[in-house]
Amino acid sequence: MFQIKCATTHNANILLQIDNSKLAADDFRIKYEHEVVMRQCVEADIANLRRLLDQTNLARCDLEMQLKSLEEELACMKKNHEEELAALRSQLTNTVNVEVDAAPQQDLNKILDEICAHYENIIQKHRREQEAWFKDKMEGLNKKVADNTECMQTSRSQLTELRNTLQSLEIELQSQLSKGRDYALLLDIKTRLEQEIASYRCLLENQDSKTQMQGPTIMIQSGSLSSGSCQAVPSSGAQSSCGSVGQTAQSKQTTPTSQHTY
Template identity: 45%
Template structure:
């Protein structure tokens, strides 16, 4: 980007200003008639300097930088030169219009390309309900698995308790069986006692019969003896009473003991049967829970596999879309660069057009007899932007030249460095 400032001094007219497109500005200040090129200010000498030239200027159109003209400066050659300038202006205007048309066509093509190349994004919202349902099922299966594991642990604890109860009942049963065996042994001893009593009674009866039938007369000259039969009868009666009393006591004790043991055995047997049925029921429940757990684990594994597959598919599609977005961004960057380049060319042509219009206007004023002596001050600004990752440096170079009669009387140059903020 460059800027041009013109300052001129002429006759007694008031000062006037003119704006130049694209950063150029001209200021014309009038002063007393110039003595250059003739008296009375009827002829002029024009000096023009700029950072960039459009291929021609007024000095070349008027025949040089240092030429002097008389009062009759307007001639046929000058009219031809003006016609040539008009033709060149028309050519440049036509070129500007053609570039504007091409720019509009390029913008339309860019919009059409964007419309055609717009990425087609598939609608995966229809899978959201399925994914949400699968997630809910997985959560429910997880909770169900935790509940089943808790039930299995409770069943194991209950089985351990029943096992302890079974062992204690088994020990009690073994004790009762040992008591029953002792009672049976007592019954055998009682039967043996009855058999021995019976044999003893038979022997006594036989002995009595033998004594009653025998007739032995023994005369002993001694003191009278006691009656042996009576003594034997007393002894027998006494022993029979003792035996009968012992038998009744024994029978009563063993009967009470046997009844008590029968009650214990009956209650133990009932408890054992109940424990066995509960153990069997718990075993069946545990097997059913294990089967249910295996089915839930299989369902969980299947759902996790589906979820992983869905996530991998979505990740692949996301990578593809990201690649498309990156390619579109690169294409957009290239297009922006191209548009900026064409905009720069357009601005350059617009600057040339503006300078041509100003030169024609100035030339017309000269032809109309505006005699001025002019001092030209040229200001040229050059902007260079250097981009080195990761720092972008911008350098602005400003050159100001003051020219009088085609001679540079002063020159000022300034260079600024700045880093643009992102």
């Protein structure tokens, strides 16, 4: 009975360990699914950031080409302006040489200086505007590129961490599955032990019932005997005692009226 109690307690402990392992396996499975979803989200964010980086690079190349074309246009305008100024100066010089009553040379130079100053102001204004616009665009693009690079590095580090976590969870899941197989084997052994215990219990109960029901009751009566009877005794002693009484009864038998009951 003590062995049966120990085996029952051991089986209860095994069942408790199996339940705990199932709960742990379910917990790890939920964590694994959550990490897979997070990994997919991070990969989608990385893909979006790469697409945005490509678009930013294309916009930067486009702006650089526009800046180059504007610089070429500015150089061409400056060259044309210088040519026009040279032509105007030559025309004014020829006019002064031909016409005696022309305006004084000082006034013509003043006019030319004013025209040159006006065009120079226009050119400088356009140049400052273009440089400011290009500077703002470049600063915005550089900021976007820096932000995208930082986000990409963060996403890569998160992806690396998620991959490491995923690998550790897979290892733990494999370990829990191995433990589950071991617990299943222990459960099979427990079932066999329970069957053996049940069979032993049945054998013990049958043995007890046989012990309680050993040997039939034998009664001997004789009309000529004064002490007259043989009560029920265990099977081993019943035959010897009752046999001796039978022999005594047979030796003292003198009349046909004697009776022997077994």
